[in-house]
Amino acid sequence: MNTLTDAWHWLTDSAHWSGDDGIWHRLAQHLVLTVVCLVISCLIALPIALVLGHLGKGGALAVNISNIGRAVPTFAVLVLLLLTPIGKWGEGPTVVALVLFAVPPLLTNAYVGMREVDRDVVRAARGMGMTGRQMLFRVELPLSLPLLMNGVRIAAVQLVATATIAALAGGGGLGRIITAGFNLANTAQVVAGAVLVAVFALLVEGVFEVAERLAPRWAGRAR
Numbered sequence: 001m002n003t004l005t006d007a008w009h010w011l012t013d014s015a016h017w018s019g020d021d022g023i024w025h026r027l028a029q030h031l032v033l034t035v036v037c038l039v040i041s042c043l044i045a046l047p048i049a050l051v052l053g054h055l056g057k058g059g060a061l062a063v064n065i066s067n068i069g070r071a072v073p074t075f076a077v078l079v080l081l082l083l084t085p086i087g088k089w090g091e092g093p094t095v096v097a098l099v100l101f102a103v104p105p106l107l108t109n110a111y112v113g114m115r116e117v118d119r120d121v122v123r124a125a126r127g128m129g130m131t132g133r134q135m136l137f138r139v140e141l142p143l144s145l146p147l148l149m150n151g152v153r154i155a156a157v158q159l160v161a162t163a164t165i166a167a168l169a170g171g172g173g174l175g176r177i178i179t180a181g182f183n184l185a186n187t188a189q190v191v192a193g194a195v196l197v198a199v200f201a202l203l204v205e206g207v208f209e210v211a212e213r214l215a216p217r218w219a220g221r222a223r
Contacts, residue, residue: 006188029172053114109151113144
């Protein structure tokens with residue numbers, strides 16, 4: 001209990017919330033890194049998943065290839081990237097490693113969502129004379145939106161938790177609080193940093209839970 005009490009005292013000390021090493025600044029860095037990686041991951045994974053799901057071809061292969069990324073530790077990828085020319089790009093290695101980590105759940109959920117759309121509805125849309133583009137954006141995408149949003153939620157929460165590795169590559173974020181605590185042998189600071197990451201991840205989870213509940217309404221309006 002002493003460690004938790006000390007961590008609480010560390011968190012409630014106003015001196016730890018301001019400045020370049022303060023919690024607010026590190027939280028902003030963590031948020032920016034998470035958003036950037038999530039946007040890049042969505043731009044890569046979602047178009048591929050939607051097109052393959054619409055065509056019904058090559059999706060299984062793409063999903064299996066992307067899932068290989070789950071078997072490779074993100075930290076190992078980061079270390080390898082630091083040894084390449086990408087390591088000279090500042091946050092580049094961290095962004096690449098996190099994007100590779102976030103692509104599998106996005107690709108898998110979006111593809112499965114597209115393939116689980118009722119085929120009778122798709123055939124009816126085709127029978128009404130809809131083009132492939134119209135079917136994709138007016139029928140399949142709205143119906144697959146809840147599962148697609150679930151993949152985005154999973155990726156976002158995983159990114160928040162894993163973005164702490166940025167500190168190991170000299171980057172910012174809440175991971176810097178944890179690594180600084182290890183360097184100072186300050187267990188309370190380490191625990192405080194871990195609590196901040198956990199709370200941030202739960203907040204992100206909550207935001208996307210609300211978005212997932214609203215997704216059927218958006219889908220209904222789109223239809």
